[in-house]
Amino acid sequence: MKKIFKYGFIGLTFAAAMSSCIDTLDTQPASSFTGEVIWGSKATVEAFINSIYDGVITGASYAGSGSSIQWESRTPNSVKCSQVGEGIDGVATESNISTASDFGTNFSASLRKCNLVITNVEASTSLNEEEKESLIAQAKFLRGMIFFNQARKIGRFVPITEVLDIEHPEAANIPITSSVDESYKYVIEDLQAGADGLPAENATGLPTKWAAKVFLSRAALQAYAYTNDEAYLTIAINAASDVIENSGVSLATGLAPNKSLWNETDLYNPEILWAYYRNKDNTTVSSFDELMRTYPNISTDNVVNSKSPIALKQANGQTFEGWAIYFPTQDLVDQFLVTDEATGEALPWYETSQYVNNVDVLDPTSVTDTGQIDAYKQVSGASRQIPSMQDFLQTKAGYATFQRYHQLKAGVERDLSDLMYTGRDKRFYTAVVYDKSTWMNESIETNLGGNLSQGVRDREDGGWYNTVTGYYWRKSNIENPEPRAYHASTVALHFNLARLGEAYMNLAEAQLLKKNIPAAVAALNATRVAHGELAPSTAATEEEAWADYIRERNCEMCNEGGDIYFSYLRWGKYGGYANHGRSAGEVIADLDRPAYKIQISRDRTKLLIGQVTLLNSADRKFTERRYLFPIAQSFLDTRAAFGLDHDQNEGW
Numbered sequence: 001m002k003k004i005f006k007y008g009f010i011g012l013t014f015a016a017a018m019s020s021c022i023d024t025l026d027t028q029p030a031s032s033f034t035g036e037v038i039w040g041s042k043a044t045v046e047a048f049i050n051s052i053y054d055g056v057i058t059g060a061s062y063a064g065s066g067s068s069i070q071w072e073s074r075t076p077n078s079v080k081c082s083q084v085g086e087g088i089d090g091v092a093t094e095s096n097i098s099t100a101s102d103f104g105t106n107f108s109a110s111l112r113k114c115n116l117v118i119t120n121v122e123a124s125t126s127l128n129e130e131e132k133e134s135l136i137a138q139a140k141f142l143r144g145m146i147f148f149n150q151a152r153k154i155g156r157f158v159p160i161t162e163v164l165d166i167e168h169p170e171a172a173n174i175p176i177t178s179s180v181d182e183s184y185k186y187v188i189e190d191l192q193a194g195a196d197g198l199p200a201e202n203a204t205g206l207p208t209k210w211a212a213k214v215f216l217s218r219a220a221l222q223a224y225a226y227t228n229d230e231a232y233l234t235i236a237i238n239a240a241s242d243v244i245e246n247s248g249v250s251l252a253t254g255l256a257p258n259k260s261l262w263n264e265t266d267l268y269n270p271e272i273l274w275a276y277y278r279n280k281d282n283t284t285v286s287s288f289d290e291l292m293r294t295y296p297n298i299s300t301d302n303v304v305n306s307k308s309p310i311a312l313k314q315a316n317g318q319t320f321e322g323w324a325i326y327f328p329t330q331d332l333v334d335q336f337l338v339t340d341e342a343t344g345e346a347l348p349w350y351e352t353s354q355y356v357n358n359v360d361v362l363d364p365t366s367v368t369d370t371g372q373i374d375a376y377k378q379v380s381g382a383s384r385q386i387p388s389m390q391d392f393l394q395t396k397a398g399y400a401t402f403q404r405y406h407q408l409k410a411g412v413e414r415d416l417s418d419l420m421y422t423g424r425d426k427r428f429y430t431a432v433v434y435d436k437s438t439w440m441n442e443s444i445e446t447n448l449g450g451n452l453s454q455g456v457r458d459r460e461d462g463g464w465y466n467t468v469t470g471y472y473w474r475k476s477n478i479e480n481p482e483p484r485a486y487h488a489s490t491v492a493l494h495f496n497l498a499r500l501g502e503a504y505m506n507l508a509e510a511q512l513l514k515k516n517i518p519a520a521v522a523a524l525n526a527t528r529v530a531h532g533e534l535a536p537s538t539a540a541t542e543e544e545a546w547a548d549y550i551r552e553r554n555c556e557m558c559n560e561g562g563d564i565y566f567s568y569l570r571w572g573k574y575g576g577y578a579n580h581g582r583s584a585g586e587v588i589a590d591l592d593r594p595a596y597k598i599q600i601s602r603d604r605t606k607l608l609i610g611q612v613t614l615l616n617s618a619d620r621k622f623t624e625r626r627y628l629f630p631i632a633q634s635f636l637d638t639r640a641a642f643g644l645d646h647d648q649n650e651g652w
Contacts, residue, residue, distance in 0.1 A: 004268075005205030006279040006492075007054045039120040042131045049138050052113045053206075056142050059110065060149035062561055063276035063495035066289045068476045069326045071562030076590050077332035077554060078473075079612050082325040083463035087615060092591075094621045099633035099652055103153040106635060107146045111160040114143040119163050137197025141212050144190025148219045151183040152566055155226070155628040155649060159186045176645050180628075184223035188235065191216040195239065200247075204268060204277070207498070210247040211274035213239040214498035217506040222566065224513065225573035226627075233510045240507035244526075249273070249500050251530035257438075260430045262560070263479045267494045274498040278491075285322065285478075286487035290495075290559075294473040295322025295485035297465035298452055305379045308451040310443050316483035319442055320452070323487075327469040328432050328559075330403075330596040330609050335554040336428035337534055338420075346425075346534040350404070355419050358412045364402035364608070373405075373608050374448050374601035384455040386448055386599045386608055391461075395611050396594045396618040403596055404609040415604035417447070425532035427555050433472035435600055440480060446470050447600035454599065461614050468614055469597035475559045496560060501527050505553050513574065517545050524552045531556065546577035569627060587622050594618035625651025 038044050058064035061071070073080040073089045080089040090096020117139035121132050143161070150157035156177045164172050177183040194212040202208045220236035223229070243249075252261055252271045259266050267275070278287070285291045298320045303312055312319055337346040342353040349355060367373065370392075371385035378384060387402070395401045408416055417435045421428075433439045435446040445451050446467060454462035454470060462468035481489045508523035517540070524545075525536040532555060539545040550571065557563040568588055575584030582589060594611040595618075601607070611618045630652035640646040 003203035004277065005050070005203045006277040007057070007205065039124050040126050042127060042135065045117065045121060045127070045135050046138075048113070049117055049135065049142075050206075052110060052117075052139075052142055055110050056107075056145055057276050057497065059107065060104065060146055062145065062149070062497055065287065068495065068559050068561055069290045069293060069473065071565045072559045073326055074591070075564045075568060076329060076593070076595050077335075077558050077564060078326055078328050079469060079595050079617055080326050081463050081468045081612065081614055081617050082465070083459050083461075083615065084323075084325075084465060086325045088617050092620050093616070094623060094626065097626070097629065099630045099648065101630060102632040102635070103629040104150050105154065105157070105632045107150070108160060110146055111143060112163065114139045114146075115161065115163045118143075133197045134199060137194050137212075138207075140190045141194025141198060141207060141215075144187055144194060144219075145215065147183065147187045147190060148215070148222075151180065151187050151219075151226075152222050152569075153629050154631050155180045156183055156631065159183075161186075173642075173644060176639075176647075180226045181229070184219070184227060184232075187219050188216070188223060188232070191219055192235075205275065207274045210243045210249070211498035213243045214273060214503050214506070217243075217503065217510070221506055221509055221570055224510075225570035233513055236506055236510040237514070240503045240510065243273070243500065243503040244507065247273070247500065251500055251504075251526060253530055253533075255426045255430050255531055255533075257430055257474060257479055260475075260479070261496065261499070262430060262475045263477065264491070264493060265479055267492075271500045272494075272496050272498075273500060275494040275496050277494045280490050280492035283491055283493065284487065285481055285485060285489045285491060288493070289326070290473075290476045291478060291481070291485075291491065291493070292322050292487060293325050294327075294477050296320045296324045296452055296467065296472065297322055298456060302456050303451045306384075306449050306451070306453065306456045307376070307378060308445060308449055308453075308456070310445055310451055312442050312451055315441065317486070319440055319484050321484065321486045323465050324467070324472065325463075325465070326473060327467050328471045328473055329469050329612065330471075330598045332554065332558060333428070333432060333434070333471065333598070335551050335558075336425040336431075337532070337551075338425075339423040339534065341423065344535055346528075346532075346537075349420050349424075350406075352423075354414075354423075358409055358414060358419055359416065360407045360409055362405040362407055364400060364405040364610075367402050367405055367608060373599070373606050374603075376449065376602065378449075378455075382460070384448060384460055386601060386606075387610065388455075388460050390613055391610050394613040394616045394618055396620070399594050399611065399618075402608055402610040404607070406607050408605040416600060416607050417604050420607075425528075425534055425555055427531055429474075431473070431475040431555075431558060433474050435470070435604075439472070439474065440485065446472075447604055448602045454597075463614055468612060468617075469595075470599060473559060501531065501556050502563070505556055508549050508552070509570075512542070512545060512549060515542060517542060520545050520549065524549050527556050528552055543577045550578070572622075573627065585624060585627070587624060591622035591626075592620060594620060623651070625649070 061067040072078040074092045121135045198209040217236040217239040220232040224232035249270050338349045340352045373386035375385040437444050457464040478491050504523045504526045508520045511520035537548040539548045571578035572588035580589040597612045599608045628649045636646035
């Protein structure tokens with residue numbers, strides 16, 4: 001039987017995932033072990049290393065509460081918005097970033113553990129050379145993950161690569177890396193060591209050489225973006241190609257909400273090269289924002305008051321009793337193409353023949369009055385309108401207040417929701433909850449007056465632990481929490497850390513940067529066809545290929561470990577077709593604009609797509625200084641007090 005390493009349960013008990021059973025390690029804390037015990041065998045060293053993983057994975061925000069959903073809300077794919085008190089995301093608007101913020105300056109405790117492994121294993125006389133290689137590779141890989149997290153966020157860090165001790169305080173006077181270029185040399189060296197020395201197979205939940213190579217290709221792309229050193233493109237291509245060609249793993253097919261790589265329905269799919277697994281014994285819905293902050297809070301009374309024609313079953317108590325503040329946007333939904341029913345082409349939903357032939361496209365600037373599209377009063381007498389007064393307020397200048405205004409043609413039997421959401425990229429159905437979908441055995445309505453709609457609760461514009469965009473997140477939460485979406489419900493879940501799908505994405509991006517358009521399109525088509533079940537891209541020019549690649553990465557990697565946010569940073573550094581024709585390093589257009597929402601009329605004959613404006617959400621901002629976050633000033637001040645270097649990042 002294959003071992004499964006679950007961080008939430010056995011991962012924190014230090015030794016339960018060892019390759020052999022040592023009773024003392026199940027009952028004694030690590031601090032009580034002597035060096036002779038820890039470094040005396042491969043099993044005990046592995047136990048020590050296993051105790052490091054959780055702190056690195058969650059501490060460096062590769063997985064854990066908010067690691068996916070919070071970072072995604074800083075991209076066009078999602079918003080954070082709560083009228084209950086949590087507000088909006090202050091990073092997306094640059095209203096809550098300062099030198100008082102700490103984006104990861106100090107990982108000395110975890111680095112010390114990694115360095116202890118490297119130093120003591122190298123010096124061991126009990127371990128053979130093969131054992132040493134594997135153990136040191138794990139420690140260097142974890143150290144590389146720490147350095148990478150620091151490099152991609154703050155650029156420069158203190159590269160602690162030896163064991164420090166109180167008897168030699170001078171050894172702690174380590175300079176901060178002088179540049180981002182120097183930082184990535186440490187990152188790549190350690191990740192490469194992990195890729196070279198980790199085993200090809202490992203217990204589920206622990207990394208393999210293939211997982212390390214996905215990380216290596218990811219870091220190499222980020223390194224190239226910030227240094228322009230083309231050697232990193234070669235590293236990215238070689239690492240990603242090796243995973244694709246030699247791992248023996250294939251892309252998953254037949255994706256659906258009940259067969260998903262991103263929830264509990266297919267959590268051990270071979271395509272998942274490494275994941276952070278949590279055990280049901282000590283994990284609840286409230287443990288992770290990806291669950292608690294994506295499930296809405298909707299009572300039967302809310303639905304009755306809203307005059308929804310479809311009641312919630314509430315089979316095990318109130319089905320949805322979460323505190324949702326994060327929601328996917330229309331911008332993300334637009335990324336998922338639709339198969340044209342006449343031609344088989346993959347097209348934006350508003351360009352398919354089935355849509356164009358049945359819908360009139362109206363002038364969105366003609367929408368000037370509240371309730372112009374649809375309006376009614378709830379049982380309580382409260383007004384619900386499309387658009388609401390708020391839709392005209394706090395908009396961002398220079399961008400369309402309303403992007404689309406459509407109306408079903410007379411006599412058409414299909415409604416707008418059917419025409420929009422049928423035949424989509426299969427990943428759409430695993431990522432988003434939408435009007436007329438099914439979620440937790442409930443029939444969902446998000447149109448005006450619907451049972452999970454924007455105005456179903458206390459506020460007309462949502463944000464009362466219910467949607468402000470017309471959508472809810474499905475990806476990276478649990479499809480069927482038992483007995484319901486409630487804070488105390490216990491769940492087993494996972495977050496993907498490395499997948500084969502990302503290897504294809506990283507290869508495509510590196511080939512684009514090499515201007516090898518056929519190779520790039522072939523790589524992006526692998527996931528587009530296998531996961532999306534769409535017709536392949538036929539992009540022939542660099543501009544077309546970049547457009548299809550950016551779309552594909554958004555569909556493949558949305559709400560997955562913050563990937564899209566850091567991808568946008570790379571694309572801004574590249575400039576050109578990767579950033580709407582702007583020069584390299586200029587303001588990132590897609591991080592400097594409002595996100596959009598959808599409103600659908602009660603009879604589903606009209607829709608309006610407009611800016612998300614609630615609580616000044618539309619005032620998103622990206623300035624060039626945010627290519628790197630500030631280094632915590634308190635950290636720099638401490639270094640200054642000891643006469644050490646303490647330069648702040650540019651612009652902060």
